[in-house]
Amino acid sequence: MTGGVTTGEVSLPRWRFRLAGKWFSIELNDDAARRRSIKDLVEEQVGKAEENATLRALMRRRVETGAVAARDAQAQGMFIATEISPGRPMPVTLTVYAPSDLHMSPAVGTAPETVISMLEKSFVTLGMEGNDTATRLSLGQAEVLRLHRYASPPLNEQAPEQTVRNLIVDYWCTVPGSKRVVLANFFTPLSDITNVMLEYFDGVVRASYFEAEAQAAAQAAVV
Incomplete structure (x- = not known):
């Protein structure tokens, strides 16, 4: 599956992801x-048997809550993985944002190394959660800053004392030829294998690309 999102402006390239497995x-x-897409996801996971009606309803509410929150935060795309390969479950949510109000000052220029350095400095100044885990990745014409953190929400509202420790990983990526950045947020309950999941998420991000970039490369190859 290939997932793509716009970067909030028609003139800016589209950030696309190559998503292996079932998403x-x-x-x-x-x-x-949205309700149809959530229904398809839940029925694929749980089935349509009558005895699972309560579980399906609970799962639909959870996904609906997350999707509405993402929409309200102006997310551009949301993708949910169920397995990395046949028979190998891997619960992961990827949500992509292109915040129109987040860009560097005019004096910074558009060099990706400069833009990402200024962003990292601002996160330290603001005390952004996870800034002490900051790691850099490169996509060629774009630079990425990765931060990760943990959250332990209750499993459900009826049992607030029962929590699950989730891993949350943010990838802030510069948009080629601009002062803008976009955000890919990964969320998974597989926090016990953080290093494995970070390696996997890094691989997904490294395999991503900006569509205008890929088109220009293809044209150059033809010439």
């Missing part, structure tokens, strides 16, 4: 389409 794209802006 579901969750519609964010159309209510009816």
